[in-house]
Amino acid sequence: MSSINLTPQRSETKLVPSLSFIIVFVVVMVAGAFAFLSFMPLILPPEASTQAQEVDRIFGFMLFIGALVFMLVQGLLVVSVVRWRARPGDRGDGPPIHGNTTLEAVWTAIPAVIVTVIAIYSFTVWQNTRVIAFGEQSVGAIGARYAWTFNYTISQDDLPAGIDFNALKPEIQADLTDEDGVITFSATKLYTWVGQPVVVRMDAADVNHAFWIPAMRVKQDVLAGRTTEIRFTPTMAGSFRVVCAELCGAGHGNMAGELVTDPATGEQYLTGAWVIVYETEEEYLSQFFEPTATTNLLPPDDPVLVGRQILASGKYPCNTCHVLADLNWVGVVGPSLNGIGDRADERAAAGGDADATAYLIHSIRHPGDWLVPGFGNLMPQFNADSDQTNYMPDSDLNAIVAYLLAQTAAAQASAGSTTN
Amino acid sequence: MAAITAPLPGARVEQPKRLRVSDFLRWSVDHKIIGVQYMVTALFFFVVGGALAMLIRWELLTPSLDLMQDGQGYNQLFTIHATIMIFMWIIPMMAGFGNYLVPLMLGAKDMAFPWLNAFAFWLIPPAGFLMILGYFVGQAEAGWTAYPPLSTMFSGDGQTLWGMAVHLLGISSILGAINFIVTIKNMRPAGMGWFQMPLFVWAILATAIIQVMATPFLAGAVTLMLLDRVAGTAFFDPARGGDVLLWQNVFWFYSHPAVYIMVLPAFGMLSEILSVHSRKPVFGYRAIALSSMAIALVGFTVWAHHMFTSLTPELRIPFMITSMIIAVPTGIKVFSWLATIWGGKIHFTSAMLFALGFLSMFVIGGISGVMLGSVPFDIHVHDTYFVVSHLHFVLFGGSVFAIYAGIYHWWPKITGRMLDERLGVWHFIFTFPSFFLTFFPMHMLGLLGMPRRVAVYAPEFQALNVVVSISSFVLGISTFILLYNMVWSLRSGRKASANPWRALTLEWATSSPPPATNFYGDPVPFPDPYGYGTKEAYLYVEAQEKKYGPAEAPPERQIAPQPAAGD
Incomplete structure (x- = not known):
């Protein structure tokens, strides 16, 4: 052991790499960082808003710097383990170097400068993404377990062309002519058009949710007891998924918009929450606003049709959990509603209700009292009292029950035969 | 060197007693036994939490709900996976290393408060029992962050047990930390000033300061949650005047510093190894040493960067700035470590492989951490798989890799036997790439639009999820190489010498395993715990080898510690 060489075998000057090594290293580092950058389009969703363009720019900037740091550290590691590996049988030590103040000052200062630049850049980007634009389209949103509902307002000025004000029901007329002069209607999707700044004012019906449109790069938590806002300006027409990003319970994943293919027809349709961006305002008005406003302003008299209209409007989130062919519902968490009119009688007997109507009312007002075998107690309770969450007035309830009782196999078959 | 061999006044020099399994199942105030108790308990929970992770990944092989019966079952899985991994694996494992090593590194015979030390440990098994009991009464399903109103209005009774378990673990953590601070302040040997302490001790000191200051906030938040759940209060119920952001602020005031509780000891181990x-x-x-303290301090000012999508918009920028600042001391450490190995003589032991693995993977977590600190970018990826990826690069690529390195490094000291180095290398070869392939693709999933904590996801994300799941299964299986190595080593591993790595810190200046009083006489620390490459260091190790036998003990040679020369 006395043969051990206490003086370092390599002179300390060798610790400083040669200039040619440094040049090669930096070239590889920068090339690697550009290689990382080239993957960017693959790892981001479509860039569908002005906010997305801003966020992607700062992401690209940070990805480039991050890739440089990554290449630097991994490069130094690889070089170290190759260059400074102990030769077999070498029991000596490395040189007794305890530090170098200059070097340490450099690797304190450079990261400090980098994060300062990132912070300033982030601040400017953030300011740009939250500009309040003139002429915003304001949409209300309610996050509930497990669906989004979007509320639009109609004032007298917005009345679709061709609506005879005198033909409206007295209560709707009264609403439109009172102080506020507006009525609201609901939809399960958010509709807007290219270039229109949108502000969504959001409330939570139960627990916290988060409203996220990945293609727009905007996200905001929807907090119980507070109203929060989110702003975006679409730059591209299309359908963009809305996702719930804050854990809200068993059906959290089901709150995202889904693209469903009908196995029979191969037809694809969107369920759940989506942002539908039309090319122009005219298209938005004629495709969405005017037809929906008209049916909401002039509700039919037949309770079955009213019930169908209420359910189709997305005012209540039934579609996220139930199957119902008539309305293209494809939820699977809850029992199927196809042919519920045929089954309600026997269910009433099993559940201890007087008749089919009582059973359906009971199942909506107190869903947990009796469960269809094989299904969990997941359905929210819809309350008759307007002070409570999940408020469903009796008028809505009665129309929905009338519609559900009309959902029989016979009715479905005839509906099928007429469309074919 | 005469001082090393002088017997302690009144101290009996004894042979290390061969410890039996039953010694570890009993109340003991010996810090070494308590340290092992912490580590074995933590390893048990690591396996449990790992099994839950495997179930999570199994469920995520397909975009629909298939393995679990309902979404609630899935939510319970990741809630308990995270809680176990944080509170019953990484934190107690670090406490175990700290308990075993800090007194030895300080040349002390035990911790300052041995009874308190034992008490802190024995709070952990009942906490684990409560947590698992939750499965029989409706397990918590609100995530480890337990945001109300989900955790107060909906989650099952297991949430109450979860709160009680977290309380016990918090008390354990506070008591353990007080003990570390007092021990480190008062029990350093003569000749060891603050700046002669091993860096692991510095790291444990910084960690303990955070624990003492931050954990009471967790206790406060959890108390309010429990009262809301069982006593009808409304701290978090907005309908009755409560506020849901109150929880988020107080919870993260603990839980962001808790990240440093989990990672600072790992930094300390890395410096040693x-x-x-x-x-x-x-x-x-x-x-x-000082950057650990800086991180501990600045760590208290960054909590709301976990709330960039819920916090009042005006407050987001200040928290972005503090979050950016904290990258600087972390960067100092990474570059210092690179400079440490630069020009050295790197021995590719299993411990070193995992330490180098830490260095390369932790950097990715650091880079994504800075990205997440940027408000506009965070708003896109908050609560997505990007965050899941980031936190696993920090806590697995960071803390767990450091724990693996620490196990390979200190196992000979703790057990008196060597682990099989070849198996250790295989462990690394399986773990490193499967870790990377498990967690790196998650960045892309998050960027593309997959939120975290979902059992059902859009079908276009399936391909990446399959890659992640399959890699995670390999990662899960690779753990058993280590567990097998441990069992094999205890049964037939080669006997370890006192100082198999020829290190200069004091825990190696005694037999392996150390006797109940830790040292034979008063140990004298080498003036510089990292004084490698000097003649003095060489002579110091030589003298140690004379006393306890050579570092590379031939397999057949029994190493009996020499009685102190003073006898």
């Missing part, structure tokens, strides 16, 4: 196995002094000792 990189220096010893590359035979070169730690580069920039003071910068590393």
Whole structure:
């Protein structure tokens, strides 16, 4: 052991790499960082808003710097383990170097400068993404377990062309002519058009949710007891998924918009929450606003049709959990509603209700009292009292029950035969 | 060197007693037994939490709900996976290393408060029992962050048990931390000033300060949650005047510093291991020691960066700035470690492989951490798989890799036997790539639009999820190589010498395993714990080898510690 060489075998000057090594290293580092950058389009969703363009720019900037740091550290590691590996049988030590103040000052200062630049850049980007634009389209949103509902307002000025004000029901007329002069209607999707700044004012019906449109790069938590806002300006027409990003319970994943293919027809349709961006305002008005406003302003008299209209409007989130062919519902968490009119009688007997109507009312007002075998107690309770969450007035309830009782196999078959 | 061999006044020199399994199942105030108790308990929960992770990944093989009966079952899985991994694996494992090593590194015979030490440990098994009991009464399903109103209005009774378990674990953590602070302040040997302490001790000191200051906030938040659940109060119920952001603020005021509770001890281990196995002094000792303190301090000012999508918009920028600042001391450490191995003589022991693995993977977590600190970018990826990826690069690529390195490094000291190095290398070869392939693709999933904590996801994400799941299964299985190695080593591993890595810190200046009183006489610390490459260091190790036998003990040779020369 006395043969051990206490003086370092390599002179300390060798610790400083040669200039040619440094040049090669930096070239590889920068090339690697550009290689990382080239993957960017693959790892981001479509860039569908002005906010997305801003966020992607700062992401690209940070990805480039991050890739440089990554290449630097991994490069130094690889070089170290190759260059400074102990030769077999070498029991000596490395040189007794305890530090170098200059070097340490450099690797304190450079990261400090980098994060300062990132912070300033982030601040400017953030300011740009939250500009309040003139002429915003304001949409209300309610996050509930497990669906989004979007509320639009109609004032007298917005009345679709061709609506005879005198033909409206007295209560709707009264609403439109009172102080506020507006009525609201609901939809399960958010509709807007290219270039229109949108502000969504959001409330939570139960627990916290988060409203996220990945293609727009905007996200905001929807907090119980507070109203929060989110702003975006679409730059591209299309359908963009809305996702719930804050854990809200068993059906959290089901709150995202889904693209469903009908196995029979191969037809694809969107369920759940989506942002539908039309090319122009005219298209938005004629495709969405005017037809929906008209049916909401002039509700039919037949309770079955009213019930169908209420359910189709997305005012209540039934579609996220139930199957119902008539309305293209494809939820699977809850029992199927196809042919519920045929089954309600026997269910009433099993559940201890007087008749089919009582059973359906009971199942909506107190869903947990009796469960269809094989299904969990997941359905929210819809309350008759307007002070409570999940408020469903009796008028809505009665129309929905009338519609559900009309959902029989016979009715479905005839509906099928007429469309074919 | 005469002082090393002088017997303690009144101290009996004894042979290390061969400890039996039953010694570890009993109340004991010996810090070494308590340390092992912490580590074995933590390893047990690591396996449990790992099994839950495997179930999570199994469920995510397909975009629909198939393995679990309902979404609630899935939510319970990741809630308990995270809680176990944080509170019953990483934190107690670090406490175990701290307990075993801090008194030894300080040349002390035990911790300052041995009884308190034992008490802190024995709070953990009942906490684990309560947590698992939750499965029989409706397990918590609100995530480890337990945001109300989900955790107060909906989650099952298991949420109440979860709160009680977290309380016990918090008390354990506070008591343990007080003990570390007092021990480190008062029990350093003569000749060891603050700046002669091993860096692991510095790291444990910084960790303990955070624990003492931050954990009471967790206790406060959990108390309010429990009252809301069982006593009809409304701290978090907005309908009755409560506020849901109250929880988020107080919870993260603990839980962000808790990240440093989990990662600072890992930094400490890394400084030890990189220096010893590359035979070169730690580069920039003071910068590393003080940056731990800087991180502990600044760590208290960044909590709301977990709330960039819920916080009042005006408050987001200040928290972005503090979050950016904290990258600087972390960067100092990474570059100091690189400079430590640069020019050294790197021995590719299993401990060193995992330490180098830490260095390369932790950097990715650091880079994504800075990205997440940027408000506009965070708003896109908050609560997505990007965050899941980031936190696993920090806590698995960071803390767990450091724990693996620490196990390979200190196992000989703790058990008196060597682990099989070849198996250790295989462990690394399986773990490193499967870790990377498990967690790196998650960045892309998050960027593309997959939120975290979902059992059902859009079908276009399936391909990446399959890659992640399959890699995670390999990662899960690779753990058993380590567990097998441990069992094999205890049964037939080669006997370890006192100082198999020829290190200079004091825990190696005694037999392996150390006797109940830790040292034979009063140990004298080497003036510089990382003074490699000097004649003095060489002579110091030589003298140690004379006393306890050579570092590379031939397999057949029994190493009996020599009685102190003074006898």
